[in-house]
Amino acid sequence: MAHRTLELPPAEAVGTRSLTGSEAVAHAIRQIDPDVMAVYPITPQTPIIEMVARFVADGRATTQIINAESEHSAMSAAVGAALAGARSMTATSSQGLALMIEVVYIAASMRAPIVMAVANRALSGPINIHCDHSDSMLARDSGAVQIFAENAQEAYDFMVMAPRLAEHPDVLLPVMICQDGFTISHSAEPVSLLADDAVRSFVGEYRVPYPLLDVGRPTTHGPFAMPDYYFELKRRQGDAMDALAHVWCDVAGDFAGVSGRPYGLHEAYRLDDADRAIVVLGSTAGTVKDVVDELRCSGERVGLLKITGFRPFPERSIAAGLSGVRSVAVLDRALSPGGPAPLLAMMAAALYGMPVALRSYVYGLGGRDLGLDHIRRVFTELKVARGRSAVRYLGLRD
Amino acid sequence: MIEIRWHGRGGQGAKTVSQLWAAALLEAGKWVQAFPEYGPERSGAPVQAYNRSDDSAIRRRAAVTSPDVVVVLDPSLLAEVDVTAGLDPGGLLLVNTEESVSAVRERVGFEGRIVCVPGDRLAIGAGATKANVVVAGALAKALGDPPVATLKEGARIALGGKLSPAALATTVAAIEAGYGAVSAGRCVPVSRTPRADGPTRGLKRYRDLAVGAVVAAGTAGRTRTGGWRTGQRPDVELRRCINCLLCWVYCPDSAVELSDEVVFVGFDYDLCKGCALCVEACPTGAIAMVAESPALRPGLAPQGK
Numbered sequence A: 001m002a003h004r005t006l007e008l009p010p011a012e013a014v015g016t017r018s019l020t021g022s023e024a025v026a027h028a029i030r031q032i033d034p035d036v037m038a039v040y041p042i043t044p045q046t047p048i049i050e051m052v053a054r055f056v057a058d059g060r061a062t063t064q065i066i067n068a069e070s071e072h073s074a075m076s077a078a079v080g081a082a083l084a085g086a087r088s089m090t091a092t093s094s095q096g097l098a099l100m101i102e103v104v105y106i107a108a109s110m111r112a113p114i115v116m117a118v119a120n121r122a123l124s125g126p127i128n129i130h131c132d133h134s135d136s137m138l139a140r141d142s143g144a145v146q147i148f149a150e151n152a153q154e155a156y157d158f159m160v161m162a163p164r165l166a167e168h169p170d171v172l173l174p175v176m177i178c179q180d181g182f183t184i185s186h187s188a189e190p191v192s193l194l195a196d197d198a199v200r201s202f203v204g205e206y207r208v209p210y211p212l213l214d215v216g217r218p219t220t221h222g223p224f225a226m227p228d229y230y231f232e233l234k235r236r237q238g239d240a241m242d243a244l245a246h247v248w249c250d251v252a253g254d255f256a257g258v259s260g261r262p263y264g265l266h267e268a269y270r271l272d273d274a275d276r277a278i279v280v281l282g283s284t285a286g287t288v289k290d291v292v293d294e295l296r297c298s299g300e301r302v303g304l305l306k307i308t309g310f311r312p313f314p315e316r317s318i319a320a321g322l323s324g325v326r327s328v329a330v331l332d333r334a335l336s337p338g339g340p341a342p343l344l345a346m347m348a349a350a351l352y353g354m355p356v357a358l359r360s361y362v363y364g365l366g367g368r369d370l371g372l373d374h375i376r377r378v379f380t381e382l383k384v385a386r387g388r389s390a391v392r393y394l395g396l397r398d
Numbered sequence B: 001m002i003e004i005r006w007h008g009r010g011g012q013g014a015k016t017v018s019q020l021w022a023a024a025l026l027e028a029g030k031w032v033q034a035f036p037e038y039g040p041e042r043s044g045a046p047v048q049a050y051n052r053s054d055d056s057a058i059r060r061r062a063a064v065t066s067p068d069v070v071v072v073l074d075p076s077l078l079a080e081v082d083v084t085a086g087l088d089p090g091g092l093l094l095v096n097t098e099e100s101v102s103a104v105r106e107r108v109g110f111e112g113r114i115v116c117v118p119g120d121r122l123a124i125g126a127g128a129t130k131a132n133v134v135v136a137g138a139l140a141k142a143l144g145d146p147p148v149a150t151l152k153e154g155a156r157i158a159l160g161g162k163l164s165p166a167a168l169a170t171t172v173a174a175i176e177a178g179y180g181a182v183s184a185g186r187c188v189p190v191s192r193t194p195r196a197d198g199p200t201r202g203l204k205r206y207r208d209l210a211v212g213a214v215v216a217a218g219t220a221g222r223t224r225t226g227g228w229r230t231g232q233r234p235d236v237e238l239r240r241c242i243n244c245l246l247c248w249v250y251c252p253d254s255a256v257e258l259s260d261e262v263v264f265v266g267f268d269y270d271l272c273k274g275c276a277l278c279v280e281a282c283p284t285g286a287i288a289m290v291a292e293s294p295a296l297r298p299g300l301a302p303q304g305k
């Protein structure tokens, strides 16, 4: 759908400002100016949609906001809009994502490139508003791309990249840009914004292969698939997710050209000569970096592998990044009762056959803080790690 | 092991008769399986059910792709479904039809043994509403197994809890009618070499599918859903038609025919599935459902449309 031209007030000042993760993402949405944003409020996502709504009310964005009566409806509206030919977004957290989840699977299978701003929050029960990754893990197998931000800058940058990731003709999948609820979404820190024009030309025009509103070329979307075709269609969806790895290279490359900030699907931090490493998603990576630097000062060979792309999971490059490491601690901010924690299971598969000791740690559920001491303890325990061992809980009163 | 595939239409009791068959063979000391396969869940739509029987335990859960026996409960299916798919020339095709064996052979091009039974007529004669049990009786005779007494016992076991004593007696009479209507035969299990192109013949590879399972519009016109009707079809009183075209909008199967001048002219009964949505949609009451004789249904007319 072509962008409407508007008499906009003078563009926001470009440059570095103090913004929360929510505000940073709301600015990205204002700059992208999607055609439709279908939402239902939920903590800690609400500040995102509140700020976008203010931008729209002030005439600084032309997005049609659909206040749905539930997240299930919000996501459904986004699917219809995206397939009709409108660039569509939503934002959610926790129970909201849980209520949406049925439609997230459908959006992925109908190849609706919806950008989803997610502020991660623990799933009930008990009811809790604070961060963990259980909501994202619920969407693990939905077919939606999941990108985790370490800080507000990454949340902004990934949000700007998201439409091009989602809408690439080889991908056409929902893309979740995940930031840790409160820890990032409600914490102000310096964020460098691109110029509005730069963002608009970076994301370009919205195109889907079979827009429903193209009445000259009518199509049927969402047909029934029996055993003779369901499997093939799901397999085709898997290819779209796999394609994201090379699409990421292109999009992140262009983004680095515009912003000067290069991103991979994972980040290797001081891993080159490391013999011990921590693997983690989201904001905790920043805390781990500080501990790595501190231990490096005293000569310890420790490093971090931060997972940015949780879906698709950059399995091969992760294995390559950890090839010289003797022991690895995987920090999961979610549980899978009765089985290995989600990230641990994926890391065990990624490192299969490699001579690496693997330790599983679960931390931070329901917003429980993870201090620097906990991370120091993990690196100490890694010194003596052999093979596989039972899961340990960081910050739990046992 | 004997494998049977039953072809029917939703509501004709293909699944029920497969369960009755299994109950009878269990009585006869066999190990049995009976399972349905669902497509569009609507009465009149083509459905399949399957039986396996053997002297020892059956553990396989794979689909039946090369049956020894195919039973067709509705002759209109011969024009709509590839009923002999995977059926070895050494196997048996049993069809509920008024047509002759040679006529059926010409329709389906099957070289092996064909048995025809006028199941509908026999069912009516026995006071039954469905031909499925008549056909089961004929099948028992054509295969030489199970004995008719065992089949009747199977009916009591499978249906006794659901039917009144009178309805059960009718069912038993219908079984006997079918049993008496065909000549005796024997079942020789055929060598089972599944066709290499079997169930995937003509289907697309995953790479060739359109993104998001999108399909071109207008496919309703290519599926001959006319065979789904179960005794009623819409009829119009043109005098009352105001050409609002609501029936055309609501018809799920593109069965409302318009002239080049976009004027309602009638229904395409090869496509009309008899759902009666047009009756509800019509603001003037111009459309009503009327009883139809099976002869008006597609597939029953000689070859083709």
Ligand code: SF4
Pocket: B234, B250, B251, B252, B253, B254, B255, B256, B267, B271, B272, B273, B274, B275, B276, B277, B278, B279
């Ligand atoms: S009954 Fe009416 S609405 Fe239904 S398929 Fe036939 S013509 Fe269409």
Ligand code: SF4
Pocket: B236, B240, B241, B242, B243, B244, B245, B246, B247, B248, B264, B281, B282, B283, B284, B285, B286, B287
């Ligand atoms: S809905 Fe009734 S009045 Fe309207 S076109 Fe159809 S038959 Fe005619």
